[in-house]
Amino acid sequence: MGTSSNPPKSLAELRSRRWFADAGMRGFAHRQRMQQMGVRRQDVMERPVVAVINTWSDLSPCHAHLRERAESVKRGVLLAGGYPLELPALSLGEVMVKPTTMLYRNFLAMEVEELLRSLPVDGAVLLAGCDKTTPGTLMGAISMDIPVLFCAAGPMLNDRRVEAGQTRRIGAGTHTRLFWDEKQAGRIGDAEWIALEAKMTRSPGTCNTMGTASTMTSIVEALGLALPGSTAIPAMDAAHPRMATDCGERIVQMIWEDLTPSRLLTRGSFLNAAAVQMALGGSTNAAVHLIALARRAGVALTLDDLDAMGRKVPVLANLFPSGDRLMEDFWYAGGLPALMQRIAGQLSLGEMTVTGRTLGENIAGAKVLDDEVIRPLARPVSADGALAVLRGNLAPEGAVMKLSAADPKFFRHRGRALVFDSPAEMNARCADPALDVDEDTVLVLRHAGPVGAPGMPEWGGLPIPKKLLARGVRDMVRLSDARMSGTHYGSCILHASPEAAVGGPLALLRSGDLIELDVAARRLDMLVDAAELARRRAAWQAPPRAVSRGYTRLYQEHVTQAHEGCDFDFLQGNAPSPEPAIY
Numbered sequence: 044m045g046t047s048s049n050p051p052k053s054l055a056e057l058r059s060r061r062w063f064a065d066a067g068m069r070g071f072a073h074r075q076r077m078q079q080m081g082v083r084r085q086d087v088m089e090r091p092v093v094a095v096i097n098t099w100s101d102l103s104p105c106h107a108h109l110r111e112r113a114e115s116v117k118r119g120v121l122l123a124g125g126y127p128l129e130l131p132a133l134s135l136g137e138v139m140v141k142p143t144t145m146l147y148r149n150f151l152a153m154e155v156e157e158l159l160r161s162l163p164v165d166g167a168v169l170l171a172g173c174d175k176t177t178p179g180t181l182m183g184a185i186s187m188d189i190p191v192l193f194c195a196a197g198p199m200l201n202d203r204r205v206e207a208g209q210t211r212r213i214g215a216g217t218h219t220r221l222f223w224d225e226k227q228a229g230r231i232g233d234a235e236w237i238a239l240e241a242k243m244t245r246s247p248g249t250c251n252t253m254g255t256a257s258t259m260t261s262i263v264e265a266l267g268l269a270l271p272g273s274t275a276i277p278a279m280d281a282a283h284p285r286m287a288t289d290c291g292e293r294i295v296q297m298i299w300e301d302l303t304p305s306r307l308l309t310r311g312s313f314l315n316a317a318a319v320q321m322a323l324g325g326s327t328n329a330a331v332h333l334i335a336l337a338r339r340a341g342v343a344l345t346l347d348d349l350d351a352m353g354r355k356v357p358v359l360a361n362l363f364p365s366g367d368r369l370m371e372d373f374w375y376a377g378g379l380p381a382l383m384q385r386i387a388g389q390l391s392l393g394e395m396t397v398t399g400r401t402l403g404e405n406i407a408g409a410k411v412l413d414d415e416v417i418r419p420l421a422r423p424v425s426a427d428g429a430l431a432v433l434r435g436n437l438a439p440e441g442a443v444m445k446l447s448a449a450d451p452k453f454f455r456h457r458g459r460a461l462v463f464d465s466p467a468e469m470n471a472r473c474a475d476p477a478l479d480v481d482e483d484t485v486l487v488l489r490h491a492g493p494v495g496a497p498g499m500p501e502w503g504g505l506p507i508p509k510k511l512l513a514r515g516v517r518d519m520v521r522l523s524d525a526r527m528s529g530t531h532y533g534s535c536i537l538h539a540s541p542e543a544a545v546g547g548p549l550a551l552l553r554s555g556d557l558i559e560l561d562v563a564a565r566r567l568d569m570l571v572d573a574a575e576l577a578r579r580r581a582a583w584q585a586p587p588r589a590v591s592r593g594y595t596r597l598y599q600e601h602v603t604q605a606h607e608g609c610d611f612d613f614l615q616g617n618a619p620s621p622e623p624a625i626y
Contacts, residue, residue, distance in 0.1 A: 049306070051299045058189065059092040061625055062163035069625055073163070082126075087163070090126040091298040093291070094164040096155060096184075097129055098176045103136030105173035105256065106196050107247035108278055115284040116168050116194060119291020125165075125298070127291065130158050135175045137256075145526065146498030148175040148182075148332075149602070149611050150594060155183025160620050165189065166298040168290050172196025172249045174529070177259040178332035181268065182610070185304045185339040187620045190297040192397050193269040194290040195260040197278035198370035199248030212372070213243055215250040216530020217363040220504065228512040248278030251370040253362035254529035258325035259332060264379050265319040266336075267307050267396030271405040275378035277371050297397060305617065308340040311391035315402065317349050318389045321356035321429045322382055324365030324447040326529025327537050330430065331499075335608030341617030346441045346606050350432035350565065356389050357423035358447045361416050364532035365447035366424045368416050376416035380409035385417060427451070427562075433536060435568035436576070437522070437548050437558070440540040440606045442567055448532040450518045454562035458483040458520060460569070462554045464490055466502050473508040480508050482516050485558045489549045490586060491525035492542025493602045493609050497588075497595060503527035503537040520560060522567075524549055524605070536560070536567060538605040544586055545604070551579040 054060070062073045077087050095116050099109035113129050120127035133151045135144040159167055169180040172195045184191040202213035222239055225231045231239075249256035260274040270290060276283045313333065320329045330349055337344035360382060361368050383390060383406045392403030411417045418424055425447035433442045446454070461484050463469035469488055472478055480486075486505045493499045503525040507516055521535045524542035541547035548569070552558075557570040590596055601611040608615075 049300050049302065052301050054089070057091055057298070058165050059087065059163040063087045065625070086126045090124055091165040091295055092163055093120045093125045093127045093294055093298070094159060094162065094167040095127050095129045095170065096132050096158065096167055096180060097170045098132050098134045098173075098180065099170070100134030100136065102139045103134045103173060104138070104244070104247060105136060105249045106134060106171075106176075109170045109196060112170060112194065112284060112287045115287035116170070116291040119288035119293075120295055122288075123292040123295035125295035128164065130162070132158065132180065135173060135179065137174045142496065143498045143500035144175040145500065145609070146595065146598060148179045149598065149614065151176065151179030152182035152186070152614070155180050156186045156620055159184065159187040159189060161623055166294050167191045168294050169193045170196070172256055172260055174255040174259065174328065177256070177263060178336060181263060181336060182339050185308065185336065186614065188303050188305050190294060190300075190302050191268065191304060192290050192294045192297060193260075193263045194287055195263070195269060195274040197248050197274075197276050197280070197283050198251040198257055199244060200246040200277055200279055201251060201369045201371045202243050202245050212367065212369050214252045214363055214369045215244050216254050216528055217252045217532060218243060220531055224507065224512055224517065227509055246279045250530050252364060252530045253323050253325060253360060253370070255326040255328040256529075257370055258320060258323060258329050258529055261319055261323055261325070261379050262316040262329060262333060265316040265383065266312050267394055267402060268304065269397065271396075271398065272378045272380050275370060275374040277374055280374070293397065296399075300399060302397065302399065304340065307395050307397070308342060309394060310342050310344070312394040313337050313342050313344050314348065314352065315390050315394060317352040318356050318386055319379070319383065320349075321353050322358065322386050323360045324358040324362060324424060324429045327430065327443045327445050328526055328529050330443045330538065331526070331605055331609050334606070335610045338608055338610060338615045339617065346432045346443070349430055353428035353430040356386055356428065357420065358425040358429050359385055359418045359420070359423055361418055361424050364530060365429070372413070372416045376413035377409060377411050380406040381411045382417050384409045385411060385420065431562055431565060433560070433562070433565050433567040435566045437552070437567045437569050438539040439548065440604065442522075442536050442539040444534070444536045444562065446562065449534040453518070453520050453534040453560065456483070456520050456560045457557060458485040460485050460487050460552055460554055460556045460558050462487045462489065462552055466491070469505065473506050476510050478508050478510060480511065482511060482519055484519065486519065486521045487549070487552060488523040488525060489543035489552070491523050492544055493604065494599050495524065495542055495544025495586070497590065497599050499524075499526050499605065499609060501526050501528045503535050504531040504533060505535070520558075522558070540604045540606045542604065546583065546585065548576075550583055551576055
């Protein structure tokens with residue numbers, strides 16, 4: 044690794060010395076209690092102390108291996124002359140946590156900031172990877188602003204399925220939806236469905252599609268907060284524990300160099316992350332998380348910046364749901380450094396990174412080893428881009444659409460709305476063979492945003508009505524103020540802002556109203572005259588909020604809208620997190 048230009052810290056300047064070097068009763072008590080746990084006095088007096096923030100749990104299959112990886116990180120810390128302390132943090136396994144992990148992303152961010160603030164640590168390695176754990180841990184670490192390094196959980200291994208004599212790659216998330224639609228249409232039986240359930244997810248690790256997990260860990264690497272090439276390593280590859288040891292070793296040097304997030308994160312680094320998101324065909328969820336991260340760092344970044352990048356950078360990663368390969372293939376093809384080398388002309392290569400070197404230095408010499416997985420610029424997976432930001436009288440603050448996973452025939456579309464006010468209503472009616480719906484209908488789900496749901500769940504991949512599935516329909520225009528899993532696909536318009544629950548225009552829409560979508564013009568409108576909308580607005584009443592206590596109440600009262608990152612209003616900005624008093 045390189046070294047930054049910052050003058051090295053001395054032992055006396057370490058943050059942990061406030062706890063352990065004090066000559067009074069407090070210092071005595073702190074050293075005494077460490078020795079109570081078998082820690083030698085000199086371990087905390089003569090070494091930097093490194094927190095290993097671990098989001099492992101028995102209900103997070105994506106993180107099932109992070110107990111072992113924590114040991115690898117600790118080994119690296121010890122080899123480099125530091126002292127590691129493992130600190131458990133909220134584990135947000137995407138599948139098991141209800142109603143949605145997004146409700147708790149800010150909770151995790153608060154926990155990480157307070158863990159790092161309240162305890163005697165000089166720097167931290169963040170062990171995370173499943174969708175909200177990456178932005179959650181980073182948001183807290185950015186606000187605390189001590190040296191941090193992100194160690195990604197890594198994607199799970201590929202599965203295989205033989206269809207019509209051809210071997211097909213099978214992954215998590217995207218294929219679950221594909222196979223479910225086929226089962227609903229009667230093309231997959233119960234026995235095959237049970238067999239798929241048992242084998243599609245073959246190992247620990249995050250989803251192996253370019254879903255939210257791999258999108259966000261790749262974004263962290265592009266921001267310069269992870270080791271080069273680290274985020275694509277499969278969770279069960281032998282390179283993964285070696286990488287974790289490298290993380291432990293490097294964080295000790297970062298502490299001496301005082302290489303904090305505020306020294307690394309600039310508008311240029313965030314635009315690099317946006318370029319990478321587009322080249323990957325990344326998850327629409329990044330539009331929320333990237334803005335939240337930028338606001339924590341005090342960097343101006345908006346949906347318009349993301350849309351502009353989507354117009355410039357084509358999708359080059361041939362990965363589900365935009366393509367037909369998986370993350371294991373991406374790793375073999377050269378991983379993120381190779382992809383960034385392909386789009387180097389769109390990157391700010393002088394941005395500093397956790398290695399102590401610039402991004403350009405980190406990716407120098409990286410080569411694409413498989414042009415089918417990481418396509419050349421002249422042969423992209425999608426020239427339309429990964430993300431479009433739509434505005435109009437249905438979403439004045441913006442809505443997002445993943446163009447690379449949608450059917451282009453819907454890029455200019457007009458259809459009548461079919462509006463649902465809850466997932467229960469939607470699922471029941473979509474199963475009804477008598478539902479008045481056709482392929483041109485625009486399915487709409489509202490009250491699914493940050494305040495309304497609450498927590499903005501991944502309900503935006505609205506199901507195709509069963510009667511249409513039976514006719515062979517596999518895509519149609521769908522609109523909501525919800526999010527959608529990054530593993531999913533289809534012509535889905537998401538994050539409509541402001542949301543219906545706070546009086547956004549979606550609240551005024553009625554079934555039968557015509558909706559017009561024009562992707563090229565970036566427009567999304569309901570064709571209802573202004574006078575009628577004013578009448579509806581005058582009659583609208585905010586829906587009651589069912590939750591009156593606890594964290595959810597705090598969330599509903601302080602969460603910002605989707606175009607602002609869904610962070611808490613009192614946590615945005617780069618004001619320093621105050622150091623605790625020690626008496």
